[in-house]
Amino acid sequence: MTRPKAAFAIPGDLATLTGGYIYDRRLLSELRADGRDVAHVGLGASFPDPTPADMADAARRLSRFGPDCPVMIDGLAMGAMELSVLTGMAAPIVALVHHPLAHESGLAPAMRDRLYRSERDNLALAAHVVVPSPHTAALLVSDYGVTADRITIARPGTDRPMGRVAKADPPLILSVGIQVPRKGHDVLIRALAQLRDLRWQAVIVGxxxxxxxxxxxxxLVTDLDLSSKVRLVGRVSGEELARLYGQASLFALATRYEGYGIVFDEAMVHGLPIVTCATGAVPDTVAPQAGLLVPPDDPDAFAQALATVLEDDATRGRMADAATAAGAALPGWAATARSVGEVFDRVSARAQKAVAARR
Structure with a gap:
């Protein structure tokens, strides 16, 4: 049977190293590897606060697809689209929501309200919605009016580590997340300042x-006199990141909110104990015995959890074993693509039936 064509609309640079872009990039690649004809529709980088030019360009690009071609739109664009762009599409819409736009940290109240209303109204036009976690699914049902039968949870896939790397000495605390307020790197740095007398080094990638x-x-690193122990290395290559995961003794991310958190899966696949925050999808993502979860925005509690893992060999060993077991059970990206491909098939079949009924 010939599979229907589909398209995937993504704003900005697909090579951007964030969890959302990694998900989009790997999903597109795996859908194609599975034999599906999926077009990549590049949208302007200004989303989710689009310029008039980027909005007009999105309208032109998305209007080209007919009712026989489902179009999946990444949430950065989907939640901020003008309603007229979506109602002007002939193609059935599949929304991909990594986490709701209004849940980004640091938004002004007026912007938060505007994004919430826009995303809520736009999601009502989607034939189906794909999310990476049960937490995001529940949030869309409770706060955005999306019915559960219109949601598919397609958990991110994971890649297995290639070979073993010697652990760093002193122990390496690894944090991975883009440098934006939501990731809580400032909380992590303040927590580390309380542990300056212990043996450790830290690398923050993002x-x-x-x-x-x-x-x-x-x-903040300079002001707290941590320059000799903490490195902010920015973006690194995939090979370098894999090396850092291998060298690390624990993973730490003081996040203020996550709609999923691919980095937690990466940490567990590498058998790393995790110190993070009980917020968003984190409790559902981090295996219970693999992580210590503390309240967000609490440097004291975060420091205490870090000290427990650093100083208690037995606790660190149990957490590492739990992380390794949880990581081994995680799905690969092919499974993620199969879930989304099945969504395309169902949406396409319904659209074709609707067209036939109108003839």
């Missing part, structure tokens, strides 16, 4: 997408 916040983090 692109400086928010230049002002990145500068603040660099100043």
């Amino acid at each position: 692109s400086a997408l928010d230049a002002e916040h990145a500068a603040f983090l660099a100043r």
Whole structure:
């Protein structure tokens, strides 16, 4: 049977190293590897605060697809589209929501309200919605009016580590997340300042997408006299990141909110104990015995959890074993693509039936 064509609309640079873009990039690649004809529709980088030119360009690009071609739209664009762009599409819409736009940290109240209303109204036009976690699914049902039967959870896949790498000495605390307020790197740095007398080193990996916040983090490291122990390395290659995961003794991310958190899966696949925050999808993502979860925005509690893992060999060993077991059970990206491909098939079949009924 010939599979229907589909399209995947993604704003900005697909090579961007964030969890959402990694998900989009790997999903597109695996859908194609599974023999599906999926077009990549590049949208403007200004989403989710689009310029008039990017909005008009999106309208032109998305209007080209007919009712026989489902179009999946990444949430950065889907939640901020003008309603007229979506109602002007002939193609059935599949929304991909990594986490709701209004849940980004640091938004002004007026912007938060505007994004919430826009995303809620736009999701009502989607034939189906794909999310990476049960937490995001529940949030869309409770707060955005999306019915559960219109949602598919397609958990991110994972890649297995290639070979073993010697652990760093002193123990390496690894954090991976873009340099924006939501990732809580400032909380992690303040927590580390309380542990300066212990043996450790820390590396924070992540692109400086928010230049002002990145500068603040660099100043914070200097002001707290941590320059000899903490490195903000920005974006690194995939090979370098894999090496850091292998060298690390624990993974730490003081996040303020996650719609999923691919980095937690990566940490578990590498058998790393995890110190993070009980927020968003984190409790559903981190295996219970593999992580210590503390309240967000609490440097004291975060420092205490870090000290427990660093100083208690038995606890660290149990957590590492639990992480290894959980990581071994995680699905690969092919399974993620199969789930989304099945969504395309169902949406396409319904659309074709609707067209036939109108003839």
